[in-house]
Amino acid sequence: MTERAHAERLDAADPLRGLRAAFEIPEPEPIYLDGNSLGRLPKATLERLSALVRDDWGGRVVRGWDAWMELPVRVGDALAAGFLGARPGEVIVSDSTTVNLYRLAVAALQARPGRRVVLAAADEFPTDRYVLGGLAEARGLELRLLETDPVEGVAVGDVATALGPDVALVCLSHVNYRSGALADMAAITAAVQGAGAMMLWDLSHAVGAVPIDLNGAGAQLAVGCTYKYLNGGPGAPAFLYVRRELQDVLRQPIQGWFGQRDQFAMGHPYDPQPGIGHFLTGTPSVLGLVAIEAGVEVLARAGIEALRAKSTALTELVIALWRAWLEPLGFTLGSPADPARRGGHVALRHPDAYRIDRALVERANVVPDFRAPDRIRLAPVAAYTRFTEVWDAMDRLRRLVEAGERVALDPARSRVT
Ligand SMILES: Cc1ncc(COP(=O)(O)O)c(C=O)c1O
Structure with a gap:
C-alpha cells in the first residue's frame, strides 16, 4: 500500500x-486538499455564470427576476433529492450558514418555551457556539457545552446524559470540522426529540461528502454550507431544511418581504407564506444560486x-x-x-x-x-x-x-x- x-x-x-x-x-x-474549506470551480459554473451575467443580467436586467424568483426553492429541491434525503419543499438556499443557524435556533427556542438550556459540543465550529451563546444571553438561557472526544467526536451517550426537561435545543455538526468525526444522526435525533427538545444539525462538512437521510433520521431542522463539497463558490449562500410538518408551526425571526405571502402587494402587516416560503428573507444571491445549481448537477451525475x-x-x-x-x-x-x-x-x-x-x-x-x-x-x-x-x-x-x-x-x- x-x-x-x-x-x-x-x-x-x-x-x-x-x-x-x-x-x-x-x-x-x-x-x-482543501476542498472541505472551498471546493474547486466546476467548468459548467464558468459557462453558466458568464451566460447569466451577459444574457440575463446584461440583456434582461430586472425582467430576469421572472426566472430568478424560484431559484432558492429549485436549488433547495435539487439538494434535497440528491444529497439530503429530504422531500421537495423542505429545503431552501438563502443567506449564510451563520444567519440560517440563528434563524432556525430562534424558531426552535420559541417552540420550547419554559425550557432554558441550549446544548452544543465544546469543540463545535466557532460560529455555531457564538450564535448560540449570543442567543442564550439575549434570552436569559444557558448555553451548555458538552465535552466530547476530540478524535471520535460526539457519542449518543454524551448527548443522552446531558438531556433533561430543561433542554430546549441541541445543535451539533454531523461531521466535526476538525476531526472529521461523523455523528450518529438517527440515534442522536431520536434521543433529543424523545426528550422533548428540538434538534438542529449543521451539515456543513457532511453535505456532498457523506450520504445524509434527514427524513429517515426524523430530523427537524438543519443548515449547511454550499461552498465546500458542493463547489458553489466563495460565499455561496447556504441551505436550510425544515421538516414539512413543522413549517407552519415554527416562526423564524427575520420577517423579510421574500417570506411575505403576496410579496408585490407591498401590504401590511406581515403575512407569512405557507410552507418553506416564509423561511426566505430578502433578495437572494442569484449569482451564488446559479453557481450552486451548476455544482450540484456535476456531483449528482456521480x-x-x-x-x-x-x-x-x-x-x-x-x-x-x-x-x-x-x-x-x-x-x-x-x-x-x-x-x-x-x-x-x-x-x-x-x-x-x-x-x-x-x-x-x-x-x-x-x-x-x-x-x-x-x-x-x-x-x-x-x-x-x-x-x-x-x-x-x-x-x-x-x-x-x-x-x-x-x-x-x-x-x-x-x-x-
Ligand atoms: C461547521 C460549520 N458551520 C458553519 C460554518 C460557517 O458558515 P458561514 O461562514 O458560511 O456562515 C462553517 C464554515 O466553515 C462550518 O465549517
Whole structure:
C-alpha cells in the first residue's frame, strides 16, 4: 500500500476518474486538499455564470427576476433529492450558514418555551457556539457545552446524559470540522426529540461528502454550507431544511418581504407564506444560486454513494501512509480510524502543525489547511482528487519533515489558516 504503483492502480480502477475533467484544475500543480474549506470551480459554473451575467443580467436586467424568483426553492429541491434525503419543499438556499443557524435556533427556542438550556459540543465550529451563546444571553438561557472526544467526536451517550426537561435545543455538526468525526444522526435525533427538545444539525462538512437521510433520521431542522463539497463558490449562500410538518408551526425571526405571502402587494402587516416560503428573507444571491445549481448537477451525475465510496478509499490511503511514514515522525491521527465513523477529511496532529502546514504550501506545492492548535486537515475530495495526488502529498509531507524544512519558517500565524 505504500508503493506509488498501488495509488496508480487505484486511479486506473476509479469509476469516478472522468469527473475530474468537469473541474478547472491547473495541471500539474498544486495538489489541492482543501476542498472541505472551498471546493474547486466546476467548468459548467464558468459557462453558466458568464451566460447569466451577459444574457440575463446584461440583456434582461430586472425582467430576469421572472426566472430568478424560484431559484432558492429549485436549488433547495435539487439538494434535497440528491444529497439530503429530504422531500421537495423542505429545503431552501438563502443567506449564510451563520444567519440560517440563528434563524432556525430562534424558531426552535420559541417552540420550547419554559425550557432554558441550549446544548452544543465544546469543540463545535466557532460560529455555531457564538450564535448560540449570543442567543442564550439575549434570552436569559444557558448555553451548555458538552465535552466530547476530540478524535471520535460526539457519542449518543454524551448527548443522552446531558438531556433533561430543561433542554430546549441541541445543535451539533454531523461531521466535526476538525476531526472529521461523523455523528450518529438517527440515534442522536431520536434521543433529543424523545426528550422533548428540538434538534438542529449543521451539515456543513457532511453535505456532498457523506450520504445524509434527514427524513429517515426524523430530523427537524438543519443548515449547511454550499461552498465546500458542493463547489458553489466563495460565499455561496447556504441551505436550510425544515421538516414539512413543522413549517407552519415554527416562526423564524427575520420577517423579510421574500417570506411575505403576496410579496408585490407591498401590504401590511406581515403575512407569512405557507410552507418553506416564509423561511426566505430578502433578495437572494442569484449569482451564488446559479453557481450552486451548476455544482450540484456535476456531483449528482456521480451520485453520493459513489462519491462516498471513493472518499472512503482516499482517506483510507491517507491513514495507511500516515501509519507507515508519519507516525514514526511524531504525527498522531486526529480522526477516527474507522471509516464508518469518519467524514471526508483526515486530521493529522503534530505539535508544530502550523509551520508544517506553511511548509507544505510554500515549499511542497500542497494545499491542506491548519486548525488550531495542532491539526493539519487533509481533504482528498472524491470528485476531483486522484489517489496518486494523495500519495505524492503524503510523500512530500514526510520528506519535508525529515529534512527539517519548516524550521526556517516564521511561526507567526497568517490571517487565514
Ligand atoms: C461547521 C460549520 N458551520 C458553519 C460554518 C460557517 O458558515 P458561514 O461562514 O458560511 O456562515 C462553517 C464554515 O466553515 C462550518 O465549517
